[in-house]
Structures are given as C-alpha cells and as structure tokens.
Amino acid sequence: EGKIAGLYDLERTLGKGHFAVVKLARHVFTGQRVAVKVIDKSKLAGEAAGQLLQEVRCMKLVQHPNVVRLYEVIDTHAKLYLILELGDGGDMFDHIMRHEGGLTEAQAKHYFAQIVHAISYCHKLHVVHRDLKPENVVFFQEQGVVKLTDFGFSNRFQPGKMLTTSCGSLAYSAPEILLGDEYDAPAVDIWSLGVILYMLVCGQPPFQEANDSETLTMIMDCRYTIPPHVSAQCADLISRMLQRDPKQRASLEQIEGHPWLQGVDPSPASRCLLPxxxxxxxxxxxxxxxxxxxxxxxxxxxxxxxxxxxxxxxxxxxxxxxxxxxxxxxx
Known part of the structure; x- marks a missing residue:
C-alpha cells in the first residue's frame, strides 16, 4: 500500500475528502515530492464518477502558473491516482486563521490578484471552478506564489448557457446556487472571489452565523458588515462581487481594472519557471x-x-x- 506501482512512495496523509485522500509522496526516480489524490473508485456512484472525469479533464485543460499542476493520472482497478504539484506552505485558510483580523491590504492584494488571474484564465477556457474557497488556494513559498487547487466541482460551460448542479460549501456559495436555480456559471465564481477577498482582509467569512439556516438567511439578504479598518476602495470591490443579483456582479475585467488592484503584479508566478x-x-x-x-x-x-x-x-x-x-x- 505504501507504493503506487513502484513509481511513488506514499508518505503521510495531507487531507481527506468524501471519495479521496490526499497524500504526500515521493517520485522514486527523481526523489521529487508530490501530492497524490487517491480516489477510491468503489465509493463513486454514476454522477460522482462523471464529475471525477470532469475534474481530470478540466485540470488537463487549465495549465497556468497559478493553478496546481497535474503531472500524471494512474488508473488501477480499485483506485485512481492524480499526481499533483506539492505546495510547501499550507493553504490560505490556515494562513488567514494565523492573522487575527485579516492580512494587510498589501498582502491581500498580492494573493487576491493571483487568484483572479487564475480564474480569469479558467473562464477564458470555459472552465468554472465552483468551489472557490481559501482551503483550495495553496501557498508555494519557494516560488512566492499562491495556486488554485481542487477542481473536484469544476465543469465546462458554454457562455450564456445556464448550469444546474448545486455544489460547493455553504459559506462560499452564491445565493442562486443555494436556491437551486439555474445559474450563470462564471458569476458563481465571482461571488466566491468576493467571499475570499473579505476573508483575506477581515480574517473571517462574511456570512457565518451560529447555524446553517441563519447563515443562509444572511447570504440570501446579502447582509454582511465591513470592519472600519478596511479601506473604502477595498470595501467597494468586495461589494461589487457580493451582489445578490448575478447580473449586477462585477466581471473579471472590471475586477482586474478596479482601482484597489492597480499597480499589483497579477502574475509573479509567470516569472518563476515552475511548474x-x-x-x-x-x-x-x-x-x-x-x-x-x-x-x-x-x-x-x-x-x-x-x-x-x-x-x-x-x-x-x-x-x-x-x-x-x-x-x-x-x-
């Protein structure tokens, strides 16, 4: 069990999901460290199996310096292994939790611009992520960048055509997904970007009440408070993404062109050669x-x-x- 086909030595577990475990592993021939998503095929029903194929398809399509790289897919009778680039600095959720009251706006800008850059690239390829949250943003300290990971809910979309599947986590989900409506794919990622930016500068999610039904009400009413330490420009950008009506939400071009993000290098990752x-x-x-x-x-x-x-x-x-x-x- 500690080896995959003699090619990788599996080490400790990094995380667990519904059908999958993510493990640290070493590529035997080169000695390089990688992350391995181990998917138990016996736990996959028809729909989940289809979604898994989507995940692999979308990851192969999205090759970008701010997206975690898929190196190899190993398909065995019982399991599917996705060999992925390994982040050396933990995820953004842990990073935010270590900074009470949020990161400085300069730091937040640096990270947020890269996430927007990655999502903008995905949407140009008609890939929607649908599970954007700080847990799915990984730090690469050696490279000094952040990268998007976990395309488990991702899908291809056709511009102007609506999607129906509800997915993602409550605190980050757009109102239209929670209502079970048909929705415009790119707009749900924009909402989640608003939640991420809020978390970066405030240190906690905008909608998080004592229980799910209260949280749901807050999301539906689009009710959140911005602490006084957040600059007016940053608050304005958050409010343009956290719009109840998807048609009113800022587009990625508008986000990239927003005054708060001016003068930020959106892609320090493209200058470092990895991956x-x-x-x-x-x-x-x-x-x-x-x-x-x-x-x-x-x-x-x-x-x-x-x-x-x-x-x-x-x-x-x-x-x-x-x-x-x-x-x-x-x-």
Missing amino acids: LTSHKRVSQEEHEIILQAMTCGNIADRDTIQEALEADRYNHITATYFLLAERMLRE
Missing part, C-alpha cells in the same frame, strides 16, 4: 540531459519520450520528464 507547463520551455541542452537520464534509468527510449511529450500525455514518462526538468531548474 513547467510545456517541454518547449526547456533548453535543448537541458532536454538532452533529461533524455539521457531517463533512457539510462530505463524509463523509456528517446522516441517514446518524445512521442509522449508531443501528445501531451499525463503518464509516468511525462511526469518523470517534468519532475526532472523542475529539479534541474531548482538547482
């Missing part, structure tokens, strides 16, 4: 060294490696290639 989203970003010399190491290590022959890279596979060959390349870049 590598394409083999084309590796120099010819490095490419040769990696091919050499992989052929000597009996991972595969040169042609097979080249073919797997060209075809954008998510198998052990491409995972080993990218983990080796990233190790070289780190060194």
